Amino acid sequence: MWLKTLATSPLSAITVVVLFIALLLRFYIKFDTPQRLFSAEELALFNGTDEGLPILLGILGSVFDVTKGKSHYGSGGGYNHFAGRDASRAFVSGNFTGDGLTDSLRGLSSTEVKSIVEWRDFYYKTYKYVGKLVGRYYDSHGNPTKYLKGVEAKAARGAQLLEKQKIEEAKQPACNSRWSQDEGGEVWCDVGYPRLVQRPLEIALTGKMSKRCACFEDSQLGQAGLELYEGCDYYATRCKVQS
Known part of the structure; x- marks a missing residue:
């Protein structure tokens, strides 16, 4: 009886369609929504000082949720200087203050750049990837910049040179x-x-x-x-x- 009523009631039919679309959207958002884009100002809000927000960090423009490592990345933690920013350079420089907390890799060697790329890979494996930081590595549409492509090419070159050196020295x-x-x-x-x-x-x-x-x-x-x-x-x- 209720099926007959549903089929003949325009209002009920609309309700079913709306519910169906809502369910589809919920499924889509949960599984297929692309990760969001962050500005530097937005990312800075997730630096571990607000207990109600997750803790995020960027490396080479990729943003990760490191909340599960709160004891390290939260306020007072040993790695809190990485939270709420992209401080890619500091991963190899060890300079965790002032200008050292920057995403610029200018002047770094190919092995140092390779090491930072490997750090990014570590975060992909260990923490949840949540988006991209608009700026040096990604443009406003989330596309990789020439700078990022250059960094990855330099890291690949470093890996090739290390392998070549290893082969030569084995002789x-x-x-x-x-x-x-x-x-x-x-x-x-x-x-x-x-x-x-x-x-x-x-x-x-x-x-x-x-x-x-x-x-x-x-x-x-x-x-x-x-x-x-x-x-x-x-x-x-x-x-x-x-x-």
Whole structure:
């Protein structure tokens, strides 16, 4: 009887349609609504000082809800300086004050940029992704900017260089090493003789030239660029390392 009434009543039919649309919208909003866009001013409201709001942080323009880590990101927590802002640079610089809390990566090396991208990946895996911060990394439509694309390309380049360096250095065995407060440092080779050698890819990776200890056989000791440890005999297999 009620079905017949429903079918012949315009008002009832409209009610059913409205309820159906409401249910669809509820389902859509819950599962398919894209994450929201934040301005810097809006994001700053979610810095952990308001108990009624979630705690959010940005990294490379991606915004995450870190409320479940409230003990760390909330007011007084050790990582509260990240809350309510995008402080991407601080993830590798360790500068958590003033100008150090910035999303600018200017001047960072490819390995440092790669590390920040890996931090972003960590947040994707560990916390809830809730949206994008409009500004340096995303435009007002939520599209990635040239800056973000450049950052990701630099990080990828850093990963390639690290892999290349790893392959090259595997061709020349590394020294064994140890250090203690009482005895200082020591390097040694089970086969061959310890020498310091420059890491040619390090400038591209870190912006600095560094050296590593590798073991060279007698026939290789005449190569250019090999440096004997100070105070160590030419054919010594063990050398003390200055601290």
